[in-house]
Amino acid sequence: MSKKKEQDFVKEVTPMEEDFARWYTDIVLKTDMVDYSPVKGCMIIKPYGYGLWEEIVSALDKRLKETGHKNAYFPLLIPESYLEKEKDHFEGFAPEVLWVTHGGSEELTERLFIRPTSETIILPMYSKWVQSYRDLPLLINQWCNVVRWEKTTRPFLRTAEFLWQEGHTLHATAEEAEEETLKILEIYRELLEDELAIPVILGVKSEKEKFAGADRTYTMEAMMHDGKALQAGTSHNLGQNFAKMFDVMFLDRDGVRKHGWSTSWAITTRLIGGIIMTHGDNRGLKMPPRVAPIQVVILPIAFHKEGVLDKAYELKNELAKDFRVEIDSRDEYSAGWKFNYWEMKGVPIRLEVGPRDIANNQVMAVRRDTLEKFAIPMDELNERLGEILDDIHNNMFKTALEDREKKTFVSNDYEEIKDMMKENKGFIKIMWCGSEECEDKLKADTSATIRCIPLEKEKLGDKCAICGKEAKHMVVIGKAY
């Protein structure tokens, strides 16, 4: 299809080559995922955006339950006095904490803050609940909202209030805590790659980039269309740091009272931004089939003609047994308009049913990922659609992976690294000595950061690309959201 013609179809969306940020905003608003709210940085997640979140939630929640985690709910408000014990950790969050000072017109005797994360309220509870090694491990997760009073906000990517899950576990040994941290990282990888079709690089954060109060932060990093990195989820091994802060102790087999070993881990509504910026194109969204709120949309064609509408609804009922399906029988829009509308919404498969199809006992199908159009015999429909959805998933993953590979470079020449980052080409794999000085220098010179030290090690040389001293790790660097 010609450029010009393609433009006409999607006149509501700014092309991403022209202005990536604007493209993102257009998509997010015009596909009815969010709206702005009267409070800065707070977004309204509309049904189509929330439907996607619900699918993400259910895919992850299922996996967490299968691995023995239980959901609970802790309060939104935390008393100020709970901060005393964790001053260092809290300093990281202090500038973006929102305070509650009044109940009605009366000033509270003690200020409350709205959770930016819940370690502060959860760990003190654990210290009350845990007495013996027999109480461990404690594997709790909560789905909730948190508030971080951010200055610069963008829908999904950075909002003052966002939805997430935060897991908080407690273990009897360091080994178990480390094992848990890695197990969660693997679950997150499955969620991203097998459900959202987003390829990720698993790795460890540098000392500088890790969560305040963690011994070790594992991360998964994804690459967006513009070559920037999105931290898509983190899993922290907190060691005994928080247990010591909040006196979380248990009596072990050997009769000795010990501090527990804790972990925490989270994914957020930011993943929706990741889906948009990994898969979207100038026609709009491409929903990964396994979490798409609508997997199949049926468009009855020329449905004033006898039998068409009945057939379309009959089809819908049949498909609803296996898929999330919707029918668009609005009379006030033309077929062509609806094609573009549902493509912008990113629905993976569109089915057209018209008089000609009914006569041939078939439907016409169009894939959102390839825009291929083909006929499917009516009696094979459910089976074939299942296969096609899988194929769309695989194709989207493959395309995203190829895109990332294309924008991933290797360099050990600092001048070249600076030049490449100036053009924001994507990720660069470099060797690093491990010093914070080099990390700071890189950031000052290029505004890129060390995204992670990948779990898959590679040796690209002996010397740090920044200072030339002996290298310790291969790291992936990039500009981040």
Place this chain on the structure above:
RNA sequence: CGGGGCAUAGCGCAGUUUGGUAGCGUGCUUGGUUCGGGACCAAGAGGUCGCAGGUUCAAAUCCUGUUGCCCCGACCA
């Protein structure tokens, strides 16, 4: 938090320079004709010009303040 831009009908914009009856496109409503890649005709509805002060006979337009949104940087999931 620094630097820049914007705010007028649901959405996109003109009008602001030079103060003087609130406009256009699209969408919306009603009726009709259409219907396999953004259809057409006709008639309608819709606005305290972001908010608060000020100047003036008169303010969308000039002045002051303020809020929100967007973009680029520093901090963060």
